[in-house]
Structures are given as structure tokens and as C-alpha cells.
Amino acid sequence: MTDLKTETSERISEIVNKDDVVLFMKGTPLFPQCGFSSRAIAILDHCNVAFGSVDVLQDMEIRQGIKAYSDWPTIPQLYVKGEFVGGSDIMMEMFEDGELLQLMNEKQVAKAED
Numbered sequence: 001m002t003d004l005k006t007e008t009s010e011r012i013s014e015i016v017n018k019d020d021v022v023l024f025m026k027g028t029p030l031f032p033q034c035g036f037s038s039r040a041i042a043i044l045d046h047c048n049v050a051f052g053s054v055d056v057l058q059d060m061e062i063r064q065g066i067k068a069y070s071d072w073p074t075i076p077q078l079y080v081k082g083e084f085v086g087g088s089d090i091m092m093e094m095f096e097d098g099e100l101l102q103l104m105n106e107k108q109v110a111k112a113e114d
């Protein structure tokens, strides 16, 4: 028998390994439901990378489960190639000093389609 926590972390692990870049957020890329998620989307748009997103407002298990999985207390959360990068503050800092683009390049993530 698998318990809910194990099941949720297995689901999360599938999600973060499905796309090169995954953002756990509130709302959708077109309609973010929070300023922090909106900022994270703006940064990813600037990076010109393809990304998947998960709306945690649609799934309470993921909303709580991702916090435990990453050991990070808030949404949004960015994953690149299955690895946790950080929330929107970290994304902004990394973007501003060029580290985020460097990480995307190093990990050879797919570009956004035009």
C-alpha cells in the first residue's frame, strides 16, 4: 500500500522530470493568480525557454507536497532538469546577474518555440 505522501512525491518527481523547465505556480502562464508567480513567468519569458507549469491552486496535494519535496515553503518554485532552483526572489537575483541564463545554457534546456 502506498500512502498519500509517497504517491504525491512520486507524482511530483514525474512532473519535474517530464519537462526541462517546470514552474510550480499559482494560476497559469497567461493568467497568473499572484504577483510572485507573475514575476517568475516574466523571468522565464525573458529567458526564452520552453517550460511546463503546474497550477498549485488546482491541486492541494501538489501545493503542500511540493513544499516538502523541495524543502522550500512558498510558491512559485522553479525546477530545471529535475533540480530545484528556487523561488521568485532567487530567480530574479540569478536572472539579473546572468546566472539563470548560464544555468539554462549549461543544462542545455530547450528554447521556447516562436
Ligand SMILES: N[C@@H](CCC(=O)N[C@@H](CS)C(=O)NCC(=O)O)C(=O)O
Pocket: 026, 034, 036, 063, 073, 074, 075, 076, 087, 088, 089, 090
Ligand atoms: N519570497 C518568495 C515569495 C513567494 C511567497 O511568499 N509565496 C507565498 C504567497 S503566494 C506562498 O506560497 N505561501 C504558501 C501558499 O500559498 O501555499 C519568493 O521568493 O518566491
Ligand code: FES
Pocket: 026, 033, 034, 035, 036
Ligand atoms: S497569492 Fe497572495 S501573495 Fe501570492
